[in-house]
Amino acid sequence: MYQYDFYDKALVRERVAQFRDQIERYQAGKLTEEEFLPLRLQNGLYLQKHAYMLRVAIPYGTLSSKQLRTLGDIATEFDKDYGHFTTRQNIQFNWIELDRVPEIIERLADVEMHSIQTSGNTVRNVTTEAFAGVSADEFVDPRPFAEIIRQWSTINPEFLFLPRKFKIAVSSSVKDRAAVRTHDVGIYINRTHGGLRLDVMVGGGLGRTPILSQRLKEGLEWQHMLTYLEAVLRVYNRHGRRDNRYKARIKILVKSLGIDVFAEEVEKEWQQIKNGPSELTATEFQRVAEQFQSASLVEAPTYEYEAALARDHTFSNWVDKNTHDHKHTSYLSVVISTKPGPNNPPGDVTATQMNIIADLSEQFGDGEIRVTHEQNLVLPSVQKRHLYDVWSTLKQADLGHSNIGLLTDMxxxxxxxxxxxxxxxxxxxxxxxxxxxxxxxxxxxxxxxxxxxxxxxxxxxxxxxxxxxxxxxxxxxxxxxxxxxxxxxxxxxxxxxxxxxxxxxxxxxxxxxxxxxxxxxxxxxxxxxxxxxxxxxxxxxxxxxxxxxxxxxx
Amino acid sequence: MNNVISLVNSSQPEISEHDNWHLVDAIENSEAIWPKSMLVIPFKEWLESAEAYATAPKAFWLDNETDVHLVEPWLDKIELIALNFPKFTDGRAYTQAVELRTQLRWRGELRAFGDVLRDQLTHMHRCGFNSFAVREDKDILDAMKGLNGISTRYSGSAIEPEPLFRRRAVI
The missing domain is CATH 3.30.413.10 (Sulfite Reductase Hemoprotein, domain 1)
Incomplete structure (x- = not known):
């Protein structure tokens, strides 16, 4: 997965210092409530019914085992021993004290994480599907694109005070598992004779006015991804409504202008910056893509697995519901249900469970964990021969419920x-x-x-x-x-x-x-x-x- | 104008509690003590009457709903354009500034006024503003700290067109 370099590390460290200073100024009365509000939202900090809630970004739903352990530690030390995974593949801590926020985000920075732009009228955490990089039906790994968008959108000075929040999702497999059509901008990546091409969708969203996105641009060459996004955001920032927050999402603008007029505006804007310095380079794409190359996958015998399937009906039911086809036939992706029954709010995972999942990912997986937008967790690459052991451990931790995709997987x-x-x-x-x-x-x-x-x-x-x-x-x-x-x-x-x-x-x-x-x-x-x-x-x-x-x- | 931080003459910010520019809602509201040439008048008035004055004002301001491309014919006649932040959470002037700098190639002074606060100064600067009339109830020395920003800048901007991936040193 993506590893922070010097620049990424500097950014999260400096951001901790900046937000610490802003919190102190707020507490000292130098920032009013109104002035502090957007600053804390841009750092993922909400004030909820009972306490502050901190939403931590999990870019495109990918976590390392080390990061998951840190989230578990944060849950134990700063919250009530659990965290809540969200539909944007993030995690929320519900019982946070303002004084301790700097300490928490410092801990996040230690493991290359942050809470930047998980709220506010900004470009939010970019999402993709949980099986990115390993799914059998994938054209290309969407994560390098998502990471490139993450960097481009992070503290992009022009787009920090948009009319409203802005959500981007990327999908590049036969089946869209990233809810692309309900995003402000969704990108379908396809492999064609001419190389990688993007279909850009715009104007989707749920909320008070649910609208599915429409096709804005077909067959965009990948090099243009950032300039094209910039053009879309610029048109939105200029023309999106600001008089009524319930009509401020880009979907309302697209609907009122009509997709053709909106597309013309974007095209006009894009022509000015197309082929400019923000055009992606092959070198940059390569640099980012290399970091997502998975550990080498090896052939492994599956007879024990086949025998267990035949022997244990409960196990085979679980495999049937809770695994996803892997690009390598010796492997499967395991979906861990966070919805075992009435005593566990969907998406809630305890610190102990986080540690167990981190252990499993190290012992039987590739040290990675994914978050699905259905609020479940995934071990992306597990050899079939280890599945029975993985399942047995999960079951003991109340994580082995075989209901993925079923009614109770709410x-x-x-x-x-x-x-x-x-x-x-x-x-x-x-x-x-x-x-x-x-x-x-x-x-x-x-x-x-x-x-x-x-x-x-x-x-x-x-x-x-x-x-x-x-x-x-x-x-x-x-x-x-x-x-x-x-x-x-x-x-x-x-x-x-x-x-x-x-x-x-x-x-x-x-x-x-x-x-x-x-x-x-x-x-x-x-x-x-x-x-x-x-x-x-x-x-x-x-x-x-x-x-x-x-x-x-x- | 009051409480102004300027990067016009130097990359080190300069502070003036009052400078020579005087922003008005309308020319008729301006006091006699201000020479016409130093008024920052609404762009609408500029269009209507600027040509009529012998010593025309050398600056105008835009509200954030105005398409900046309308100012193009006048750019060589003025020294300063001021853009309004009616509320700091209304981000339209960021895009106006970027368009003035990168599409219209405006090289003169670009001033932010209105609800201009410390924590947004770096964003404004990166979008091309080079002077800031900080909200008058705010301490200007404190506000100046807002220009420090964060050293990692992923995207390109009006003052640094290349994104990080073109500037990145191999480490």
Missing amino acids: ITCPGGDYCALANAKSIPVAADIQQHFSDLDYLHDIGELDLNISGCMNACGHHHVGNIGILGVDKNGSEWYQVTIGGKQGEDARIGKVIGPSFKAADVPQVIDKLVQVFITHRELEEQFSDTVQRIGITPFKERVYAPAMETAE
Whole structure:
């Protein structure tokens, strides 16, 4: 993975000193609340319901075992012994004291990490898929591109006070596992006869106004990536709305101008800087790409693994759900579920568990860990013959749950238990659903199903693109839950449709159960939930859910 | 103008509590003591009336919604352009500055005014501003520290067009 050089190290060190000074000035009354706010956000520090929350960047979701151990140490020493992995592949610590923030980011800098631009109206942590570099269906490793964008966007002086936050995702495999279509800018990288080409998508986003991105530029040569991004950001910075924060994302600008006019503006801007000094060089690409070359992969016997699959049904179920095809046939990528059941909020991992995962990655993997945008963790390269041992260890640490891609593998935001923005709680609803669907055989029978929960319309839990989406809403001071169905992520992403009036928290599990029953009755062959919804419409689901007299909000 | 940090004459910042420029909302609001030539007038007024004055002002200011390309015909007639930060969180003037410097090749003085604060000075400088009228309630010596910035600059900028990957020494 990418190793910091002299410049990267200097940047994070100086940033620690700078933010330490800003915190001190704030505490001494030399910076007002209003002046301090954007500064702390640009360093990933939020003020939540009960305490400060620090969001640490995990660039494109890649961690070394050493970094994961440090996150575990931070959880133990500065928080309540756990961290929360997010849909942007970052980690959040929920119980932070302002005084100790400099110490924490110093510790991060020690292991080449930071919290820069994980919040604020800036270019945020660049994301890609968790299997980058090892997936069997990959055209090219997207991480060098993501790292190059990370560097370009970090403290880029022109784009630190944008109209609103700006999220970029990169994908370069057959299947889009990076939610590219719901990003402000998404880049699909393809290998063509003419070399690597980029399809640039723009104007996606969830939140109050969910919109899927549209194609802005097709077949862009890779050398132009930064100049083209600069042109997009410049147009956005100049024309994006600033009068209403809910209409300030680039998706609203693209929608109001229309994609063609927006593309013309970008083109005009780009022509001025295209072929200028920000054009990427082969030398730079090489320098960065070399650092992502994986350790040499070797042939290894798989007979023990095959025998274990045949012998142990629980193990083979886990392999079936929790592994991903590796480019080398002796290996698999292991997905570690952070959603074992009702007692664990999705995405929460304890310090002890972090250390166990770090150990496993060193002993059986390549010393790397990835974070998925579904809030799970991945050991990208494990030899098949070690899988049984890995699974056994994971199981003992409550990390061996075989539910990846299933209904209980929910994306859930922290919700009203932590978040100052939330209208309703998310975690207890997730727990009730976990409880209701605790029968693994039933879950496996339902098959792949994305269930996403957000505690407010900011949509951190991506409810719009869940096959089933749950949105917490506030009605006259009480918490209700609106249900959408038919959403989907990926290259052919879809926004779900609201089925009707909202429900009380206690009724959510049985509503989901009814939706699932309708699906099971109507599905054809291996059809997935969102495709069934697409084919038969939402009416059969509505009729079933609202048939009995269930109390709903009007 | 008051509370000004300037990098116009030297790479070492110079401070003046009051300098000779005088920024006005409208020419008619300017006091008689200011020579017309030292007024920084709204660009709109410049367009309407600048030609009419014998000693035309040598500077104008732009609000952050104005397309900077409109000023192109006048660049050889003036000495200073001031860009407004109505709130420090409104970043449009950064892009205006970059465009003035890199696309219109403006070489004269480019001044930031309005909600100009210590912690944004480096960003402004990198976008091409070379003088800063710091908000008047702020201590200018303290504000000056904001120019120190961070030594690693990945992206190129108006004052340093090459990004780090073209400047990078092999270490």
